[in-house]
Structure formats: structure tokens, C-alpha cells
Amino acid sequence: MSAIPTPNLSAYPELDTPARLLFGPGPSMVHPRVTRAMTVPVVGYMDPLFLDILTKTADLLRYTFQTENRLTLTVSGTGTAGMEAAIANLVEPGDSVLAFAKGYFGLRLAEMARRYGGNVETITKTWGEAFAPHEIKAALDRRPAKVVTIVHAETSTGVCQPLDEIARIVHDQGGLLIVDAVTSLGGVPLKVDELGIDVCYSGTQKCLGCPPGLGLITVSPRAEEKLNARKSAVPNFFLDLALLQKYWGSERVYHHTASMPMHYGFYEGLRMVVEEGLENRWARHRKNAETLWKGLADLDLTLHVPHDIRLVTLTTVRIPDGVDEAQIRQRLMQDYNIEIGAGLGDLKGKVWRIGLMGYSSREENVLLLLAALEKLLHK
Ligand SMILES: *Cc1c(COP(=O)(O)O)cnc(C)c1O
Numbered sequence: 047m048s049a050i051p052t053p054n055l056s057a058y059p060e061l062d063t064p065a066r067l068l069f070g071p072g073p074s075m076v077h078p079r080v081t082r083a084m085t086v087p088v089v090g091y092m093d094p095l096f097l098d099i100l101t102k103t104a105d106l107l108r109y110t111f112q113t114e115n116r117l118t119l120t121v122s123g124t125g126t127a128g129m130e131a132a133i134a135n136l137v138e139p140g141d142s143v144l145a146f147a148k149g150y151f152g153l154r155l156a157e158m159a160r161r162y163g164g165n166v167e168t169i170t171k172t173w174g175e176a177f178a179p180h181e182i183k184a185a186l187d188r189r190p191a192k193v194v195t196i197v198h199a200e201t202s203t204g205v206c207q208p209l210d211e212i213a214r215i216v217h218d219q220g221g222l223l224i225v226d227a228v229t230s231l232g233g234v235p236l237k238v239d240e241l242g243i244d245v246c247y248s249g250t251q252k253c254l255g256c257p258p259g260l261g262l263i264t265v266s267p268r269a270e271e272k273l274n275a276r277k278s279a280v281p282n283f284f285l286d287l288a289l290l291q292k293y294w295g296s297e298r299v300y301h302h303t304a305s306m307p308m309h310y311g312f313y314e315g316l317r318m319v320v321e322e323g324l325e326n327r328w329a330r331h332r333k334n335a336e337t338l339w340k341g342l343a344d345l346d347l348t349l350h351v352p353h354d355i356r357l358v359t360l361t362t363v364r365i366p367d368g369v370d371e372a373q374i375r376q377r378l379m380q381d382y383n384i385e386i387g388a389g390l391g392d393l394k395g396k397v398w399r400i401g402l403m404g405y406s407s408r409e410e411n412v413l414l415l416l417a418a419l420e421k422l423l424h425k
Pocket of ligand 1: 291
């Protein structure tokens, strides 16, 4: 057998990644304070210093979710891990599930619930529209469900789903409501307890100014009852919330080693949410989005979603006739170091997706992006 040759290091230079301006569907730009916090030395997973950070993270996360839920923690992974934690724990084989899908992530929730044995029916909507409460009620009247899933901020379409009344409708039928808040938490008004949401999950790299690396989840007492009454063990060991809570709670039983740097950074990111104040943060995201929308209109560009349900953290822009959408994105990156997103699924080739999330949501960024677009579109 021949020896495995030693790679020539000149072909593997030290990384030198430019700081991109991230205005796509995520990740967004990481705040320098978060980056700095991540360089603090790694300690052990049972070190009192680290356990204290976890406890404080859960407190700050409750504020960010606007909830008093005891079961509020992070899982290693990304927003998808938060989604999978919600489904793996809440959906038992045979459970009736209603998935309201108005875009890519709504469909992903349905697919996940199916994989965990849920008896899933998917109610779909044209990409760019939102569900009305009466539609949710009608679907549940026809087919009661133990678990209902819906996406708050649908990143594939740029729609913000109004959540008023939905939890009450679901609860009246004896079900539990799971809400995806990956692209809304920290950027769009969201009050988990006031809205009556049972399970809400998110991630770190959209509106919280952190890199990808944690899934965030909060579970209502009502949903905890369902977890406690499960007939079978959660089929996903890594995302078993009862086991995770034994580490996060007072028992401090080892489950898995979380990334210390990621937690340091996230802790700083949450401190910055408190420092700014949630209401101010929501207002900042809205103000910068309104500036973007006005500027895009001045460039004769058409937005895909009507103003009343338009998502402030992600804007879908229709591609004008005769414009090579991929070429514009390529030139934005090559000439201006700017990333924006392409359309996904039903909107592939039809829209650009412009994200203004977290630390990316700043007026100077909006003006820069508009100026670059104006140049490239030869206005
Ligand atoms: C980004 C996103 C996810 C998935 O999060 P990842 O961090 O990419 O795993 C889920 N739902 C929505 C609405 C998202 O925008």
C-alpha cells in the first residue's frame, strides 16, 4: 500500500476571508462585540463559570422570546436543529399534524413531522401570501390536529404571518401550536406568551447578530405536559429536550458538550438585545426596511409582497424584465462585496431576497446597497 502523501501547504494557505456585506437570507453580519466574546478561552462544560453563562443565557432568551417558559434553552446546531427539536419532541408516531405552509420552511416543517411519524396534512398557500385566522379554523374544524405548525417570518417569500388569534383557535381544538421564528426573533415584534405560542424556535444568525451555531427553543407548560405524557422515548437523543433540561436545570447532568465560543458570542448578542431594548430593535428593523422599500421603488423595482404582510427582515424584489438576476448578484459580490439572495422554490428566478437582519440592519448599509443596485441596473 502506498503512503498517503503529505499535502503541500502552499495549496492550503491560511484563511483570509474578506468581510462581506451580508444582505441575503442569512447569515447576517456578526457584531464585532460578538466576535470578540468568542475568543475568550474555552472552559469545561461543568465549569461553574460556563454553567452560570447558560443560566443567564436562558434568562436573556426568555426576555427575547417574551416568555416565562421554564423550558427555554439552546441546542447545538442551527435554526434547523431548533425546528427538529420542536418536531422530534412534540410529534409522536400517529399524531395528527396540520402544517400551514406558505413557503419553503413551512413545507420543511411538514416533511420533518412526517419523518417523525406524524399523520400530516399540509395546507398550502401561494408563495407571497399569508393565512387568515378563519382559514386555520376551517382546516381544524375539518380535521382536528394535536400539533399545528406555522412559520412567522417566511424567509423564502418575505411574508410576515400575523399570529393573533391563531393559538386560541388551535387551543380551542385541543392542539398545540409550533411557530418558526428563525427570521423574526429579535427583528420583528413577537411576544410568545401573549400570543399563546406553545413551542417557538429560532437561530442565532438571522436577527441576533451572531454566527450560525445554536438553535433556540422555548416550550410552554401546556406543551411540557405533552412531553411528559409521551408513550415512547424521543427518537432523537441529541435533541431530547428532557435530557437537555437535566443539564440546563439544577441537576446538571451531562448530555453533550456545547460549543463554548458559540455560547460566549450568543451571550454577548443577547446582552446587546437588552442594551438596545426589544422595542427599539424592532423599530430599527422596520425603519431600515422602510428606507430600503422606498429606495427600491425609486429604482422602479416592484416588491413581491403587499405592505401589510411584508416582512421587514427580508424583502423579496421582483426581477425586472430583461435583467439577468444571477449576473446582478454576481456583480454585487465581485464589485461591491455585497451578498443578496436568489429566489427559492416557487420563486426561483423570479425574485431577489434582500435581508436586513441584526447587525446588517443599518441605514448606511441600505444606502450602500441602493447605490450599488442603481449602478448595476444602469439607472
Ligand atoms: C434560516 C431558516 C431556518 C433554518 O435555519 P438554519 O439556521 O439555516 O438551519 C428555518 N426557518 C426559517 C424561516 C429560516 O429562515
